[in-house]
Amino acid sequence: MQKFQVLNGLVAPLDRANVDTDAIIPKQFLKSIQRAGFGPNLFDAWRYLDVGEPGMDPASRQPNPDFVLNLPRYQGASVLLARENFGCGSSREHAPWALEDFGFRAVIAPSFADIFHNNCYKNGVLPIILPDAVVSQLFEAVEAQPGYRLVVDLAAQQVRLADGTAHGFDIDPFRKYCMLEGLDDIGLTLRHAADITAFEAARKAAQPWLFNGAAQ
Amino acid sequence: MAAQTLYDKLWQSHVVRSEDDGTALIYIDRHLVHEVTSPQAFEGLRLHGRPLWRVSSILATADHNVPTRPVKEIADPISRLQVTTLDQNCAANGITEFAMGDHRQGIVHVIGPEQGATLPGMTVVCGDSHTSTHGAFAALAMGIGTSEVEHVMATQCLISKKARAMLVRVDGDLRPGVTAKDVALAIIGVIGTAGGTGYAIEFGGSAIRALSMEGRMTLCNMAIEAGARNGMVAADDTTIDYLRGRPYAPTAAQWDAAVAVWRTLHSDAGAVFDRTVVLDAATIEPLVTWGTSPEMVTGVNGRVPDPAAESDPVRRQGMEKALAYMDLQPNTPITDIRIDKVFIGSCTNSRIEDLRAAAAVVRGGRVAANVTLALVVPGSGLVKLQAEQEGLHQVFLDAGFEWRNPGCSMCLGMNDDRLSAGERCASTSNRNFEGRQGAGGRTHLVSPQMAAAAALAGHFVDVRTLQH
Numbered sequence: 166m167q168k169f170q171v172l173n174g175l176v177a178p179l180d181r182a183n184v185d186t187d188a189i190i191p192k193q194f195l196k197s198i199q200r201a202g203f204g205p206n207l208f209d210a211w212r213y214l215d216v217g218e219p220g221m222d223p224a225s226r227q228p229n230p231d232f233v234l235n236l237p238r239y240q241g242a243s244v245l246l247a248r249e250n251f252g253c254g255s256s257r258e259h260a261p262w263a264l265e266d267f268g269f270r271a272v273i274a275p276s277f278a279d280i281f282h283n284n285c286y287k288n289g290v291l292p293i294i295l296p297d298a299v300v301s302q303l304f305e306a307v308e309a310q311p312g313y314r315l316v317v318d319l320a321a322q323q324v325r326l327a328d329g330t331a332h333g334f335d336i337d338p339f340r341k342y343c344m345l346e347g348l349d350d351i352g353l354t355l356r357h358a359a360d361i362t363a364f365e366a367a368r369k370a371a372q373p374w375l376f377n378g379a380a381q
Numbered sequence: 382m383a384a385q386t387l388y389d390k391l392w393q394s395h396v397v398r399s400e401d402d403g404t405a406l407i408y409i410d411r412h413l414v415h416e417v418t419s420p421q422a423f424e425g426l427r428l429h430g431r432p433l434w435r436v437s438s439i440l441a442t443a444d445h446n447v448p449t450r451p452v453k454e455i456a457d458p459i460s461r462l463q464v465t466t467l468d469q470n471c472a473a474n475g476i477t478e479f480a481m482g483d484h485r486q487g488i489v490h491v492i493g494p495e496q497g498a499t500l501p502g503m504t505v506v507c508g509d510s511h512t513s514t515h516g517a518f519a520a521l522a523m524g525i526g527t528s529e530v531e532h533v534m535a536t537q538c539l540i541s542k543k544a545r546a547m548l549v550r551v552d553g554d555l556r557p558g559v560t561a562k563d564v565a566l567a568i569i570g571v572i573g574t575a576g577g578t579g580y581a582i583e584f585g586g587s588a589i590r591a592l593s594m595e596g597r598m599t600l601c602n603m604a605i606e607a608g609a610r611n612g613m614v615a616a617d618d619t620t621i622d623y624l625r626g627r628p629y630a631p632t633a634a635q636w637d638a639a640v641a642v643w644r645t646l647h648s649d650a651g652a653v654f655d656r657t658v659v660l661d662a663a664t665i666e667p668l669v670t671w672g673t674s675p676e677m678v679t680g681v682n683g684r685v686p687d688p689a690a691e692s693d694p695v696r697r698q699g700m701e702k703a704l705a706y707m708d709l710q711p712n713t714p715i716t717d718i719r720i721d722k723v724f725i726g727s728c729t730n731s732r733i734e735d736l737r738a739a740a741a742v743v744r745g746g747r748v749a750a751n752v753t754l755a756l757v758v759p760g761s762g763l764v765k766l767q768a769e770q771e772g773l774h775q776v777f778l779d780a781g782f783e784w785r786n787p788g789c790s791m792c793l794g795m796n797d798d799r800l801s802a803g804e805r806c807a808s809t810s811n812r813n814f815e816g817r818q819g820a821g822g823r824t825h826l827v828s829p830q831m832a833a834a835a836a837l838a839g840h841f842v843d844v845r846t847l848q849h
C-alpha cells in the first residue's frame with residue numbers, strides 16, 4: 166500500500182447522496198481476478214454513453230460530456246467531494262481499487278457506508294468525514310472556482326483550504342498509523358499469532374462444534 | 382454482571398486482544414468464500430508466501446457468475462476464468478467447495494445456514510455485504526472487503542471496532558400477506574439506508590419471534606440495506622429446530638452442550654441499546670420500492686411521491702434523479718406500474734418458504750402477456766430439489782415461469798440473466814440501484830408473494846386482493 170502523508174489535490178464534486186458501489190464500479194468489471202486496472206471503469210454507467218464491458222478499449226468509448234469527471238476543469242483531480250452515505254451497497258473492494266486507480270487519494274463526505282469506509286483504508290484512499298454544512302460550503306466553493314484545491318494533511322488530521330481555514334477530522338490511531346506508513350495489517354496481526362493460537366485452543370476446548378469442517 | 386445485549390455477548394466472546402483505542406482482533410469461526418471477492422486475496426497470500434490459518438473454517442461456492450440454464454461450461458470466458466480460479470484456489474488449499482455441478486452448490490448465504498455451517502454464537506464473515514443474513518442465527522456475521530478476506534485467511538482474525546447497538550423491535554402480529562421482506566423494507570423506510578451506519582442491529586419483538594428462520598434470514602439479509610454491517614436475532618426454539626440434523630451441526634452429547642450455550646444467546650432483560658426503534662407490525666402493508674434506493678419505498682396502495690413536496694434539497698434532487706431513471710411520474714398509483722420481467726430469487730428470497738409462498742399465489746394462474754420473462758431461481762441445489770419434490774416447479778412452469786438452476790442470477794446480472802435498458806422488473810432481491818440488474822434496467826423490490834402477483838397481473842397489485 167502507498168503511504169499517505171500530505172496531499173495537495175484538485176477537487177472534483179460529485180453532487181449526489183447515497184452513491185452506491187454498483188455505481189462506483191458496475192458488476193461486469195468485477196469478473197476480473199486482478200487488483201489493478203479498474204480506473205477506466207470508475208463510475209462507468211455515468212461516465213460513458215455506451216454500455217461498458219470488460220476488455221473494451223477506453224479510447225473507443227463514448228464519454229458522457231455532462232458527467233462531472235469528464236469536464237476539463239476536473240482532469241487530474243485527486244480529491245473527490247461527495248454527499249452522505251457514499252459507498253453504500255456491496256462490499257466490493259473493487260470500488261476503492263477503482264477510485265485509487267483513477268487517481269483519487271481522498272474522498273470527503275458527510276458520511277460513508279461502513280464496509281466501503283473500511284475498505285478505503287486498506288488501499289491508501291483516505292475517507293474523510295466532515296460536517297454536512299462544511300461539505301456544502303466546499304461544493305459551492307469548488308463549483309465557483311475552477312482549479313479549486315485542498316490540502317489533506319493526515320498527520321495533522323486536517324483539511325486545509327487555500328484561505329487558511331482548516332477543518333479537523335477523526336481517524337482511528339491504528340488506521341492512521343497504517344496509512345501514514347503504508348503498512349500491511351496482516352503482518353502486524355501475525356505478530357500476535359501466539360495470542361490467536363491460545364484463543365483458538367481455548368475456544369475449541371469449550372465449544373468444539375464450532376470447529377466442524379465440511380464433509381468434502 | 383451488567384445486563385448485556387446479544388451483540389455484547391457475541392463481541393466479547395471473540396476478542397483475542399484489544400488496543401487502547403478500542404481496535405480489537407476478533408476471532409472468526411466461519412469464513413464463506415465465493416468467486417468474485419476472493420481471487421485477489423488468494424493471490425495476495427501467494428505473493429507473501431503466507432499459509433491459510435485454518436482451512437476447515439472455510440466453505441466456498443461459486444454463485445455470482447454461474448449460469449442458471451443447464452450448461453456444461455460458462456460461455457463468457459471472463460466469468461469462466463473467475464469460477465475456475467476459485468476451483469483451483471480451493472483445490473490447491475484443500476478448501477471444501479460446492480462447485481458448479483455439485484447438488485449442494487448455491488448462493489453462499491443460502492448454503493451456509495442450509496448446511497448448518499452457520500451456528501449460533503459464531504462469527505461469520507464473507508467477502509459479501511449480505512453476510513448479515515447469517516445473523517438470523519444469533520451469530521455475529523458481517524460482510525468484509527477482499528483485503529479483509531485475505532486477512533482472515535492468513536490470521537483467522539478481523540481487525541474491528543465495536544459498533545453501537547440498535548434494537549429494532551416489531552411488536553404485534555403481521556397481517557396476512559405481509560412478509561419478512563415487507564418488514565425489512567418498512568424498517569429501511571423508517572430509518573433510511575444510512576440509519577444503521579455504525580450500528581449492529583438486533584431485531585426483536587413478538588413479530589420477529591414469530592418469523593421462521595427463512596423470514597429471519599430475509600430480515601437480517603437486508604440489515605446492510607439499512608446501513609448496518611450486522612443484523613441479528615436471538616436464538617430460540619425456532620433456531621434450534623432449524624439446525625437439528627444439518628450436516629455441519631453438532632450431534633449427540635455435543636448437540637446438547639451446544640444447545641445449552643445457544644439458549645444464552647439473547648439480550649438480557651434490561652440490556653441497554655444506543656438506539657431503539659419500534660414498529661407496530663399491524664401497520665405494515667405489502668411494500669413496493671419506487672426509486673433507486675431501498676428507502677424509496679411505499680405501500681402497494683400508495684402512490685409515487687412528488688419531489689416537489691420534499692423540502693430538503695439533497696433529498697429532493699435524489700428523488701428527481703430516481704424518478705427520471707425509473708421513468709415514473711409523481712403521484713402515479715403503484716398499482717398502475719406495469720412490469721416487463723419478474724425475478725424470484727436472490728439471497729433475500731430464494732429459500733423453500735419463499736418459493737412455497739410464491740407458488741401459492743401462482744397456482745392455477747398465468748403470467749400476464751406483457752411480462753416477457755418470469756424467472757424463478759432457487760437459492761441452492763438443495764432448495765431446488767426440495768421444491769421439485771413438492772411439485773412447486775410444476776406450478777411455476779404451468780403458469781409460464783422459467784424454472785432455473787441456483788445462483789445469484791438476475792439479482793445483479795453477472796451471468797446472462799439481466800434486464801435490458803428500459804425494462805422494468807418486479808424483483809425479490811435486495812437492491813434497486815441504477816443498473817443493478819442490468820444497465821438501464823429498472824428494479825422494484827417486493828416480497829415473493831407480491832412478485833408472483835405482479836407476474837400474473839402484469840402490474841403491481843395488492844396480493845391480498847388478487848383473484849384468478
Ligand code: SF4
Nearest residue numbers: 511727728789792793
Ligand atoms: S444473491 Fe445478490 S445480493 Fe445475494 S450474494 Fe448474490 S449477488 Fe449478492
